[in-house]
Amino acid sequence: MDYESAVKVSGLVKTFNQKEVIRNCNMTVAKGRVYGLLGVNGAGKTTIFKLLLGLLQSTAGRIEIFSEDIQIGKNRILRDVGSMIETPIFYEHLSAIENLEIHLSYMGIQNTDIQKTLGIVGLHNIGNQPVSQFSLGMRQRLGIARAIIHHPKLLILDEPINGLDPVGIREMRELFQDLVKKHDMTILVSSHILSEIEQISDVIGIIVDGSIVEEIELAYIEKDFADGLEEYFFSIVNGGMKRND
Template identity: 60%
Template sequence: MDRKMAVNVENLIKTFNQQEVIKSCNMSVRRNSVYGFLGANGAGKTTVFKLLIGLLSPTAGRIEVLGMNSFKYREKLLRNIGSMIETPVFYEHLSCKVNLEIHLSYMGMKDGDINSVLKDVGLNVTGDKPVSQFSMGMRKRLGIARAIVHKPKILILDEPTNGLDPLGIRDMRSLFRSLADNNNMTILLSSHILSEVEHIADTIGVIADGTVVEEVDLNTIKNKYPDGLENYFFHVLRGK
């Protein structure tokens, strides 16, 4: 086990209905870094994320998160992983604060700083407003708040800025970078907004047809592709 790595994936395979959707997949994510996970629709990003947090069991291969098998030790890892995958579901008739209180109770924690987290995601002025009255962007902010309120060591976010306006995207960009730099958090995020990934990621992983085909330091990409991450991404997809 490499203690510098928060996530190690080796020869991962996941089969649905006798069809391999994840194929001989390998991934390495350094601790306290931001890993931008890129791929076309249907490439396997969400499935890999679900495997990492133990929502799905692998057909074959090995997944280690913080040095532990993610499926076998899912309950033990629960407190150390925050995630937002697909559309988040809340208690619609309750406020965002009460939703976070319930989440902390579920995690068996009493020391989450809910007010500070709500301020970080821009929901500190919503008061007792029920989530049912939240806009799409507000719901996305609440999903991020719920993912970080228990202070996880690893944060896994699937399209976290979808539905946010430009100001919200900028705010979340700053928050994610701060969590990695100042809170010793490892972040894996997928996004179709390549410019946002380019602003915050340390490493880029590209998945195509269920296999991670490249993992490259962002600075290396910038040196080789001065026109930006988009050019690199399309070059990889064309080549693979």
């Protein structure tokens, strides 16, 4: 089945201090699907996410989000994108509600049900408690709430379940699946927890030394690798053979 692209990356290059950290990278994320981006530490996952969001300027290549060049239509495009990159940062002395109100004001968005969004991510009855008193898991939940509160079409999440307990991980898994099925979102997500990526993703992308070396339907992995995603992932990062259709 052919899917329309939400994200298309072609020949992407990013250099820092004359060193290429992203090398001739190509990526295609189809609309209405969950794309799991995997790689070892330092492979370039977070850098790619920052490039997609316009937080970093690419050295070469092209990034299209919903068929628009991010360098040309950045402000317009980002209104339809939600993200959580690395550890989310908040106004520590303010409550969750106040933090989300500031975020919405910054985006020029009104009439959004903040309490409903907090409930969706499992932050019930927190009242005026300042974020400085939040646990790591609560901060992650608030970061996800901030990413989805404006009902984006594309959600980019870097290690979104970091700090969550098993119950929280399961709740987030169900939330992500619900966002795709009921709210027509596309999700691009990275995680070190391969079992979680395996449960939520439709497509897997594997990045090695700054370049995506394989994009594959999860169904193919389940068919060809008895031990699932973990076996496949290590076969790729350790220099194993890619699947040939």
